[in-house]
Amino acid sequence: MLGAGASLSRLLRRYPPQFLQKRLLRGGRLRVREALSAQPQGCDVRVQGWVRSVRSQKEVLFLDINDGTSLQNLQVVADPKLESRDLCFGSSVDVQGKLVKSHHRKQNVELQAEDIRVVGSCDSIAFPFKLKERHAADYVRQFPHLRCKTNRFSSLLRIRSEATAAIHSYFQDNGYVHIHTPVISSNDCEGAGELFQVETPSKPSEPGGNSHFFDVPAFLTVSGQLHLEVVAGAFSRVFTFGPTFRAENSQSRRHLAEFYMVEAEISFTESIQDIMQEMENLFKVATAAILSRCHEDVELFHKYVAPGHKDKLDHMLKNKFVIMSYSEAIEVLKKAPEVFSFKPEWGCDLQKEHEKYLVKHCANIPVFVINYPYDLKPFYARDNVDGPQHTVAAVDLLVPEVGELYGGSLREERLHILQSRLDRYLELRQFGTVPHGGFGMGFERYLQCILGVDNIKDVIPFPRFSHSCLL
Amino acid sequence: MLGAGASLSRLLRRYPPQFLQKRLLRGGRLRVREALSAQPQGCDVRVQGWVRSVRSQKEVLFLDINDGTSLQNLQVVADPKLESRDLCFGSSVDVQGKLVKSHHRKQNVELQAEDIRVVGSCDSIAFPFKLKERHAADYVRQFPHLRCKTNRFSSLLRIRSEATAAIHSYFQDNGYVHIHTPVISSNDCEGAGELFQVETPSKPSEPGGNSHFFDVPAFLTVSGQLHLEVVAGAFSRVFTFGPTFRAENSQSRRHLAEFYMVEAEISFTESIQDIMQEMENLFKVATAAILSRCHEDVELFHKYVAPGHKDKLDHMLKNKFVIMSYSEAIEVLKKAPEVFSFKPEWGCDLQKEHEKYLVKHCANIPVFVINYPYDLKPFYARDNVDGPQHTVAAVDLLVPEVGELYGGSLREERLHILQSRLDRYLELRQFGTVPHGGFGMGFERYLQCILGVDNIKDVIPFPRFSHSCLL
Numbered sequence: 001m002l003g004a005g006a007s008l009s010r011l012l013r014r015y016p017p018q019f020l021q022k023r024l025l026r027g028g029r030l031r032v033r034e035a036l037s038a039q040p041q042g043c044d045v046r047v048q049g050w051v052r053s054v055r056s057q058k059e060v061l062f063l064d065i066n067d068g069t070s071l072q073n074l075q076v077v078a079d080p081k082l083e084s085r086d087l088c089f090g091s092s093v094d095v096q097g098k099l100v101k102s103h104h105r106k107q108n109v110e111l112q113a114e115d116i117r118v119v120g121s122c123d124s125i126a127f128p129f130k131l132k133e134r135h136a137a138d139y140v141r142q143f144p145h146l147r148c149k150t151n152r153f154s155s156l157l158r159i160r161s162e163a164t165a166a167i168h169s170y171f172q173d174n175g176y177v178h179i180h181t182p183v184i185s186s187n188d189c190e191g192a193g194e195l196f197q198v199e200t201p202s203k204p205s206e207p208g209g210n211s212h213f214f215d216v217p218a219f220l221t222v223s224g225q226l227h228l229e230v231v232a233g234a235f236s237r238v239f240t241f242g243p244t245f246r247a248e249n250s251q252s253r254r255h256l257a258e259f260y261m262v263e264a265e266i267s268f269t270e271s272i273q274d275i276m277q278e279m280e281n282l283f284k285v286a287t288a289a290i291l292s293r294c295h296e297d298v299e300l301f302h303k304y305v306a307p308g309h310k311d312k313l314d315h316m317l318k319n320k321f322v323i324m325s326y327s328e329a330i331e332v333l334k335k336a337p338e339v340f341s342f343k344p345e346w347g348c349d350l351q352k353e354h355e356k357y358l359v360k361h362c363a364n365i366p367v368f369v370i371n372y373p374y375d376l377k378p379f380y381a382r383d384n385v386d387g388p389q390h391t392v393a394a395v396d397l398l399v400p401e402v403g404e405l406y407g408g409s410l411r412e413e414r415l416h417i418l419q420s421r422l423d424r425y426l427e428l429r430q431f432g433t434v435p436h437g438g439f440g441m442g443f444e445r446y447l448q449c450i451l452g453v454d455n456i457k458d459v460i461p462f463p464r465f466s467h468s469c470l471l
Numbered sequence: 472m473l474g475a476g477a478s479l480s481r482l483l484r485r486y487p488p489q490f491l492q493k494r495l496l497r498g499g500r501l502r503v504r505e506a507l508s509a510q511p512q513g514c515d516v517r518v519q520g521w522v523r524s525v526r527s528q529k530e531v532l533f534l535d536i537n538d539g540t541s542l543q544n545l546q547v548v549a550d551p552k553l554e555s556r557d558l559c560f561g562s563s564v565d566v567q568g569k570l571v572k573s574h575h576r577k578q579n580v581e582l583q584a585e586d587i588r589v590v591g592s593c594d595s596i597a598f599p600f601k602l603k604e605r606h607a608a609d610y611v612r613q614f615p616h617l618r619c620k621t622n623r624f625s626s627l628l629r630i631r632s633e634a635t636a637a638i639h640s641y642f643q644d645n646g647y648v649h650i651h652t653p654v655i656s657s658n659d660c661e662g663a664g665e666l667f668q669v670e671t672p673s674k675p676s677e678p679g680g681n682s683h684f685f686d687v688p689a690f691l692t693v694s695g696q697l698h699l700e701v702v703a704g705a706f707s708r709v710f711t712f713g714p715t716f717r718a719e720n721s722q723s724r725r726h727l728a729e730f731y732m733v734e735a736e737i738s739f740t741e742s743i744q745d746i747m748q749e750m751e752n753l754f755k756v757a758t759a760a761i762l763s764r765c766h767e768d769v770e771l772f773h774k775y776v777a778p779g780h781k782d783k784l785d786h787m788l789k790n791k792f793v794i795m796s797y798s799e800a801i802e803v804l805k806k807a808p809e810v811f812s813f814k815p816e817w818g819c820d821l822q823k824e825h826e827k828y829l830v831k832h833c834a835n836i837p838v839f840v841i842n843y844p845y846d847l848k849p850f851y852a853r854d855n856v857d858g859p860q861h862t863v864a865a866v867d868l869l870v871p872e873v874g875e876l877y878g879g880s881l882r883e884e885r886l887h888i889l890q891s892r893l894d895r896y897l898e899l900r901q902f903g904t905v906p907h908g909g910f911g912m913g914f915e916r917y918l919q920c921i922l923g924v925d926n927i928k929d930v931i932p933f934p935r936f937s938h939s940c941l942l
Contacts, residue, residue, distance in 0.1 A: 031646060031707060033646075048707070048738075048739040048905070049707070050704075050705060050903045051903070066705075067706070067707045067738075067739075068648065068705050068706030068707055068708075068709075069646060069706075069707070090902045090903045091903045092739075092903040092904065092905045094739070119739070119903075119904070119905050119906070120884065120900070120902075120903045120904030120905055121903070122901070122902040122903045123901055123902070126901065126902075127901075127902050144701075145701045146701075146704070146902065148701065148702045148704065148705040148706065149704060149705045149902070149903075154705055154706070157648060157650065157702065157706070158648055160649075160650075160651070161648045161649040161650070164649055164651075165639065165643060165649065168636065168639060172636060175502060175504075175540060177539065177628060177629055177632045178631075178632040178635050178636065179628065179632070179932055180631070180635075180714070180731060180931070180932055181932070181933065182714075182729060182932070182933040182935060183654060183691075183714045183716075183729055184667075184691075184716075184728065184729050184935050184940060185940065185942075186940040186941070186942070187942065195671070195672065196655075196669050196670065196671060196684070197669070197670055197671065197672045198667050198668070198669060198691065199667065199668055199670070200666075200667060200668065200718045201666065201668045201688075213667070213718060213720075213728070213937055213938075214728075214935065214937070214938060214939060214940035215938045215939070215940075216940060217672075218935075218940045220654075220655075220669065226942070227932065227933055227942065230615075230616045230617075230619065230942065231619045231628065231932065233521075233617070233619065233620060234521060234537075234539050234619040234620045234625055235538070235539030235540075235619065235625070235628070236502060236519070236520070236538045236539055236540070237539075238539075242713070242714070243651070243653075243654045243713070243714075245654075245655075247671045247684055249684075257655065257684070257685075258653060258654055258655050260651060267519075267538075268519040268538075268563075268565070268590070413591065429591070430593070430594055430597065430598075431561050431591075431593040431594070431597075431598050431617065431620070432521045432522070432561045432562045432563040432590075432591045432592070432593045432620075433563065433590070433591030433592075434519070434563045434590050434591055435590070460651070461650055461651055461652070461653070461698065461702065462652065462653040462698055464653060464655050464685065464689075466684055466685070467684075467685060467686045468685060468686070469655060469656070469657040469685035469686075469687060469689045470657070471656075471657070471658065471697070471698065471701070
C-alpha cells in the first residue's frame with residue numbers, strides 16, 4: 001500500500017512502525033493524516049471522521065473529512081447516489097473505498113468512496129457553526145463543548161499538545177527530573193492574596209472549631225516553587241508543569257483562574273546568567289520543535305489570526321535576548337518621549353505600559369530585566385548585598401505583546417539572611433544548603449506569544465475565570 | 472575527556488550531544504551520572520552534590536557524593552587534610568579533581584580530589600536521617616520536605632519522572648492528542664459525593680444570594696472523562712494525565728485526596744476489545760520503558776522494599792491478560808472454597824476480597840472483568856441491550872495486590888438511550904455522534920503495582936489526605 005522511499009520514510013518519521021503496522025492490519029483502517037501522506041496505489045482503505053464540507057454536483061459528490069489528526073482534510077469523491085439526508089456538515093462518517101492519486105493541484109490523494117455510512121447525523125439548524133463561515137473567536141468561545149470542531153481551535157489543541165511534549169523533551173534532554181508538585185497546599189508561596197480555598201461542602205469551617213478536611217485551611221496552589229525547592233535539595237535539576245490558580249476577579253483577556261505554569265529549579269547555580277540561559281534555551285528549543293512539528297497549524301494562526309506575527313516570532317528566535325538591569329530600564333523609561341499613566345520611578349513596579357515600551361526600545365527582541373529593588377520581590381529572592389540601591393538577583397523576561405513571560409531568581413540560600421522567615425523554608429537551608437535558582441513561565445502566555453493570540457481564553461481547552469466555569 | 476566507542480555511545484544514548492557538550496564547556500563541570508559513565512583519562516573535572524557518606528582513614532579520606540542523577544554515588548578519594556568539621560553526611564560540596572579509573576570492583580571511576588569546598592553544612596544532630604541506617608517508610612514519611620534526600624525516595628522520584636515520560640510517549644507514538652482537562656469543574660462526572668468545593672475565602676456562599684466566584688458551585692475534578700469526550704467529538708484519539716481529587720475521609724494506605732489519573736478516549740471504537748488492547752499495551756509498553764531506563768532504581772524496590780516482586784512483574788508482562796465476564800467472575804467466586812465477608816451475588820459490586828481472589832484464580836495474571844450489570848456502572852456506559860441479565864460494555868482491570876488499576880467502558884453514543892440525562896452531555900451526541908470508549912488508570916496504583924509499594928503515600932511526592940496537608 002505504501003510506496004517505498006521518501007514517502008514511507010516521511011510516514012515513519014511521523015508514526016513509528018508499530019503504529020502503522022497495527023493500523024494496516026485492522027482491515028485497512030487509516031487515519032486522515034496517514035491517508036494524506038500515503039503513496040496511493042488504489043488500495044482498499046477505510047477512513048472515519050467528521051464531514052467538514054459537502055459539495056454535490058450533477059455527476060459527482062465531494063466530501064471533506066477530518067478526524068483531528070491534521071488541519072488538512074481528506075477529499076472523498078463519490079457517486080451522487082451515495083448521498084443521503086443525514087450526510088451533512090458536522091455529521092460523522094465511515095467511508096470505504098480506494099485511495100488514489102488526486103488530479104487536483106492542492107492535494108496528493110483522494111478517496112474514491114465505494115460505501116459511505118453516516119455514523120452520527122448533525123442537526124445543521126441547531127449546530128452553532130456554519131459551513132464555510134469563519135466565526136469570530138468571541139462567538140466560538142460560547143460553545144466550550146463544541147469549539148474543538150472548528151479549524152482554528154483544533155489547530156490550537158494540536159499545537160498545545162506538541163508544545164507540552166516539546167517542553168517535557170527539553171527538560172528531559174537536559175537532565176531534569178519531572179516532579180508532580182501538589183495542587184492542594186497549606187502554603188501561600190508568594191504571600192499574595194487571591195487564593196482559592198478548598199473544603200468539603202459538608203464541613204464548613206466553624207469559628208473556633210477545627211473542622212477542616214486537612215485540619216488546616218487548604219488552598220489551590222499559586223506556584224510549585226516551594227515544593228520544587230524541597231526536591232532541589234537532593235536533585236540538581238528539577239521541573240514541574242501543571243495547573244496553578246489565582247482567584248483574581250477579572251474578566252479581562254489577560255486573566256484566567258486556572259492556568260498552566262512551567263517551573264524549574266537548578267541547584268549549584270551561582271549566577272543569574274545561568275538561569276537566563278536556561279530560560280532563553282527553553283523558549284528557543286521548544287518553539288523550534290513546535291514550528292517543525294505543527295507547521296500547518298501554526299501557519300493558520302500566523303496567516304489568519306495574527307497576520308505578520310511570523311516575522312515577529314522569527315525575529316525573536318534569531319536574536320540573542322537583550323539583558324538590562326532594572327536601574328537601566330528605569331533610566332530608559334525616564335528618557336522616553338512617551339507620556340505614561342504611571343510615572344517611572346526607581347523602586348516602583350514596572351507597569352504594562354512600561355514593559356511594552358522597553359520591548360519596543362529593544363527592537364522587539366525579548367528583554368531580560370534583572371536586579372530588581374529588594375522590596376519589589378518575594379523574600380526568597382537572593383540579596384545582591386549591593387547597597388545603597390539594595391537589589392536582589394531576580395529576573396523577568398518581557399516579550400512583545402504578552403509582556404512578562406517568565407519570572408525567575410536566584411534563591412536566598414544563606415540561612416542567616418533568611419532568619420525570621422517561614423520555619424520549614426528555613427529548615428531547607430539547614431541540611432546541605434546550596435546556591436540555587438529557578439524560574440516560572442506561564443504556558444498560556446507562551447502560546448499567546450508564539451501564535452499571536454490576544455485572548456488567553458483562546459489558548460486553553462476549558463477556560464475558568466470569575467463568573468464562568470462552563471462545562 | 473571521553474573515550475571513543477562503547478562508552479561514548481552509551482553516554483550519547485543517555486544524554487543527547489548538545490547536553491554533554493554544554494556540560495563539558497562549562498569548566499569541566501560534570502553531573503554524577505555523567506562522571507560514572509565517562510571513560511576516565513585523568514581529566515580535570517568539577518562535581519557538585521550532597522555527601523552520602525564519609526569514611527576517614529589514616530592516609531585517605533573517602534566520600535560518596537550524589538546529585539540526584541543516579542542511585543549510584545560517585546566516590547571521591549582525598550587527602551585527609553582536606554577534611555573539615557563541616558564535611559559530613561548531608562552537607563553539600565563542590566569537588567575539583569581528576570577523574571580516574573578505580574581499582575575497586577564495584578565502581579568504574581573515582582574522583583581524586585584536589586579541592587573540596589563545603590557549600591552548605593548539615594547539622595547531623597537535627598538531620599532526621601542517619602548515615603548507613605535504613606529508615607522505615609513510616610518514619611521517612613514524617614519529613615515531606617526532606618525525604619527526597621533518602622535513597623529510596625529519590626529512586627521513586629526518578630522512576631515517577633520516567634513513568635510520566637513513558638506514558639506520554641506511548642500516547643504520542645500512537646497518535647493521541649494530549650488535552651489539559653480542567654481541575655476546577657462545575658460538573659460531577661460520576662454522580663458521586665466526596666467532592667471538594669472551591670471558593671474564595673472572602674466570598675462565602677450565602678443562602679439565596681449568588682456570591683460564588685464562578686456564579687455556580689465549583690468543585691475539584693474527579694475525572695477528566697467528560698472533557699475528553701468533548702474533544703473526542705473532533706479528535707479520534709485523546710488523552711489527559713493530571714491530578715484528580717476525592718474528599719474521602721480515610722487515612723488508609725490506599726487513599727489520597729489528590730492523585731494522578733491517566734485517561735484516554737478513542738472515537739470510532741465499536742468494541743470493548745479495542746479498549747482492552749489499548750489498556751494492556753499501555754501497561755506493557757510503559758513498564759518495559761521504565762524497566763530499561765531506570766533499571767537500578769527499580770531494582771532497589773524489587774530487592775529491598777518488595778522482595779520477590781520482580782518475578783511477579785515479569786509474570787504480568789509475559790502473559791496475555793485474562794478476560795472474564797462479570798457473570799463468569801461471580802460464578803468463580805460462588806464456587807470458591809474461601810469464606811468471604813461479602814457474599815458474592817450477581818448484581819453486587821466486587822469487593823476488594825473478591826478482586827484478590829479473582830486475580831489469584833487467574834494465576835496472578837492481570838484480569839479484565841467485562842460486561843457489568845447495568846445498575847453498577849455510570850449512566851454513560853454503553854448498554855449491551857442483552858436482557859434478561861441487563862449489562863453494559865464496561866471493564867475493570869484487576870492486578871495482583873493493588874486490585875482495580877483501570878476502569879473503562881464503551882460510552883453510550885445513542886441519543887435516544889441517553890434521553891433524560893445531562894443537557895450538555897446530550898448535546899455532544901447531537902452533532903456527529905460516534906461510537907467511542909475510553910479508560911482511566913490510577914497513576915499511583917500503577918507505580919505501586921510495578922514497584923510493590925504497599926502504601927500509596929510512598930509513591931507521590933507530597934501526599935494529601937484527610938487531616939494532612941503537610942507543606
